Every structure is written in C-alpha cells, then in structure tokens.
Amino acid sequence: MSVSTPPQFDLVLSGGTVLDPASGRNERCDVAIAGERIAAIGSGLAGQAKQVIDTSGSTVVPGLVEGHSHVFQDVSKVGAPADEAHLRRGVVAVADAGTAGASTFDAFRQLVVEGNALRVVNFLNVSVLGLIDFRFGELLNPDTLVVDDALAVAEQNPDVVRGFKIRLSEDVVGPHGESLLKRSIALAEQAGLPLMVHIGETEEPLPVVLEHLRPGDIVAHCYTGKPHGILDGDAVLAEVMAARERGVLFDSAHGKSNLSFEVARRAIANGFLPDVLSSDTSARNWRGPVFDLVTSIAKLVALGAPLAECIRRATVAPARVLGLDREGYGRLTVGGRADVTVLTETSEVVLPDAAGNVITAARLEPTTVIHNGALVETVPWRGGVSA
Template structure:
C-alpha cells in the first residue's frame, strides 16, 4: 500500500507532499495524480512538521528486569519514537529472550549488550568481574548482528564496586579490532571521570554527559580538559536524561561552549515515563529547545545522527509533530524547575508503512 501525506512542513520550512512506498519516501508535486486503481491512502497533516522517524538511542525498553525496564510499544511509537535502542538492560544470559520479545513489537527495537552476562538483573552487575565473559559475548554478537548495535559498560562506583576502571579497560581491549560502539555510563566515582575520559576512543559513546554530579565533565563551571581531548578523538555524546543524569546548569555551560549535540536520548523506563522527569523523548527534546538549540540540531540528534552512528538501515518511518505555544514547567534530574512557552508534541507516525495516529 502507498501512503500520501499532504501539506507536510519540513524542518527547513519547505511545504511538501510526501509519498511513502516500499520503505521509500519521496517528495511529489502538489498536483500528484492518483490513479483510481492505486491502493493508496491519503492523510492531510495540515502543516505539521514531518521528519524521519525518531530514534531514542538510550532506553530501557526490555520488560525482563522490572522495575528498571519497560515495553517498546509504550515508550516507542505512542510517543513519536519509531526505533528504540535498549541501553544494555540485558547481558548475554537474557539477550535471546529479549530478541524474541522484540520481534513482536510494533516499534523497531535494537539493543546494546551489557558486558555483564547478568545485565540489570542486579544493579551492581560489574561488582563481580566473573560476570564478564567475552567468549559468550562473541557468541551473541554472531547470533544477532542486526539486533545488537554495540556493548554497554556502566562505570559508577555502586556498579563496579572494587573493580574500578577494569571493566572498561577489558572492554576496550576486547574491542580493539572489532570497532563496535561502546556506550560508557558515567556517574558517581570512583572511577574518576578524568580516568574514564582518557581511555575513550572514537568508537565510544559517553552517556549521561550532562549530569550535574560531582564526578562530571564540569569543574567550577569550566569544562574539563580531558573532556575536550575526548571530543578531539571523536568520542560521541549521548544525553541519557534519566532520573539522575541531566542538569540544566551543565547543559547551559556545554551550550555556551558550543559543543554540538550528537544523540538526544531519554534513559526511559516505566517509572520515569509515567512519573517524570523524563516522560518521553519529545519532552526531553523540548528541554533542548529551552536551552537554545535549533530545531534542526534537535531533530538531527534523534534522526540522522543515530541512523549514521548505529548504521541503521534507511526506512520509510516518519514522525509528524507540532511545536505548540504552551506554558509549561520543565524539571531536570536534580530538581531545578524552569518555565518555558513551547512544547514539542508528536501527533502521528508512519511506521513500517502504516500511518498511526497518536
């Protein structure tokens, strides 16, 4: 079936009609002729913005380890997100089950593989280094090359305990000749953020980089030189908002220093989706409007950037959304509240060739 979306507004302001057919999207003339024999549905989106389908690059969309999990079809397409990437909820022990669950989701699902084989079945999954089994990781990477987008290593004191920086060192040594993406969670130290940053390379994704914790990229309102050095090496930046990892103050300092957006993501799971401060990817994107980023920068950080970084196949997924003039209160992970007068609101998606009203 073909879909014709009329009166779409692109991010550059262009007013177009879009034809969706066979996982392809093309602009068509406003006088595009419909043949009676064509199996085609027409939707007038009335001047709403239309972008590629949104990708949330950091979710906990596996339902296996509640409460720190969710369902892809609750944090996915009903919120304007057509692809969710689970950020290491599961390790090698449970990735088979998660893969089979994901096949029944309407939302597209990809996953980072937690380097600890037990994943988030325990919140200190790297306190026992015996949980890191690279032979088992290798086996699962070969089984699910299209599903697994990289490896996840969580580097907070409460997770690694006495193992310090060793889990990261082991992971990067394993990855030397593989060029997998390695998502590195940062939080409270030790290990110190400076020691983590010095190890990272162009295949690494620094997650939670806008947190406001003591062990952050900011010291006395200045950006660490080690952070600046990591950017020169090509390290990728992932927001990963979550319950404890996004600070308006850190965001303001980073914006002032003209550090570009790479990946805007939520670190969403059931509780922070229902009760905040995350709620949805659109809500997190609105916070970046507040910080002064352009709409193009924001949309690129949830579309073309993750598609490129994770080598996701081109598809016909689209997200249709408005920017509404509305007085709202926004709160970061540290309790700072701000007032803002706009909100990004998803209206519908095109997902796997289907138009879905939200």
C-alpha cells in the first residue's frame, strides 16, 4: 500500500525519443509539463501526472518553427490560414516571408499576428505593396520600394518585423534586379535587420546576387530547379560555399515551384544542407505539392539528410534567425515554454517535388502538438485520399 501524493504534472509525454538539437539531447525519456512550462525531462515521470500520452516509437521535438511561409489569408492571393496550415500540423511559430508590405502591414498585424494562436513574425516586403497577387510583380514599378515607409513599419513593430524580403525573379523586378537589390541591402542595413532574397529565374547568375549579401542575409529556395541555382553540375558552386563561409544563410523554402529533388539530392550528397528548412507554404501549395513543414522535412530525410539535422533546421536554427530564441522557441528546456511536437513515422508514401518528380518517403505525422502547455487539435495530412 502506498500513500498517494497529488500529481505534480499536468501532462507527461512518456517513452518517446526526445530529440532537441539545441541541447544535443537525443534519448528515450519523458517530458513533463505543468501549466505553460516544461517541468521536467527524465525517466519515470509518468506516475506523477494527471494525464499521460504514450509516445513510445515516436520522436518528441521542440514545437517546430517555420522560417518561410505565406499566411496573409484573405488579403493576399497566396495567403494560407496560419493556425490551420501550421499550428495544427505541429508548427508553433511562423515567419511570413514578404506577403505584407508597408502599406498592408497594419492589416497583417490585425488579421494574422493577432488573429492566430501561433506566434507570427515577418519579413516585410521591400515593396510597399507586398505580395498581393503573384500575377503582378510587386516591384515592376521600382518606385514601390519606399525606404522611409519600410523603415517606419520596422521601427514601430520590432516584435513582428524581423527582416525584409525581396523577390528577385525577373517577373517581379523586371530589368531592375540589381539596383533594387542594392537599395534593399541599404534599407536592411539602415534598419539593422537581415534581407531575405528569393532566387530562381533571376536575371543574373547567383554569384552576382551573392556578392551583395551580408552575413545573416538569407537566400531563399536554395534547392530550386530553376535557372541560376546553387549547383555547378554535381557540385555546389564555389561562390555558394564561400558565401556560406562568411555567414550568408540558405533557406530551402520548398514552395509551389522551388524544390527539385535532383538539386536537393546532389546538394545533400555534397553535405550542403539548408541553414533553415522551411516549406514556403502558401494557398497555392498547402494541398500539394508542399502540404506542410513536416512533409518538407520528410522529403529531405528521404533524400539523405539526417533527421536530427533537419529538426535542428526547423527548430533552433530558424528561432535564432528570427529572434524567437529569446522567447524560448526552438528548444526543450526545463522551465522553458511548453511547445512540443511529437512526430510519428507513417508507412511510406509517394511524395512529389515542385516539378512533379516523386520519391518514396516515410511521412512524419504530428501525432501530438502542444502549444503553451495545451494540446492542439491537429488535422489530418492534406495529401491523404479525400473522403
């Protein structure tokens, strides 16, 4: 007969493999939650819990951080619903990559940042118009880059604006690519923030773009199959390796048209993993070929990237880039925020890249998602056979 003590923990995730790249932890143990905090990480915690979820056979990771998405729903044609597309699929913090510009930022703040449960930050489009409609390039009129407007929004909204974004494709910038890039760098420099540059179908080859970038600036779509990508045959361009060496970051940003399995396979074989592993989810791709961040992770794992390295690049790495590590995102720490995603491998499925090539991969399903200590109601994979 034992004397029962009241449970110390609200919830214990029991028996999974806890994988937290920030701390290097990768072992089978329990994670205990009390209120909005992680109360303990260790073995044998289940006996002290009000609720226990058996996570045996699954991987318990920090709540995922999506470094590149488009979630300006109802205003932009590319805007996906943030909570629906991300939180309910295991992502607790998301960066919108340039959907809002200075002229639409107030609506973005009200509708998206304040209108969703997950944490939302952004890269502000250097064009005041933002990305409202992909059919009409937001910088075809280069006068839409208004430095004072962008600076004012960044200065007034430091809790949200974590960088700037320029889409450098020819259909967006016309013949003004290099001059707009220079002006964007100057803007970012003045604000003390990074610039994210969307490549693929740029006017100039990638090395010309890279010359302008500073440490901390981000190249989005590093595995694009479009012209002017990162490869030179089977190898990664020497200029790309040199840019990485001096601190330029590379973001995978799958998107509707910017993940080539062939490019990714060769880059990964060369040891070139993205610094940030992101999905570039949008209204144009969240029902395929992208689906969600966990599917983007599963694709790179199937192409040879180690799972732990992929999780690092979808948790602590983007949290640091976005300044969200200061709020405790991207890691599992006792006393830290209770944002946890439990990933369970499914049976193998056939998954497409942006060009319709396929691979067979074990999908990762976010079987349990915890945000601020509370269980999130998840939704099924959108690539499943529709009912």
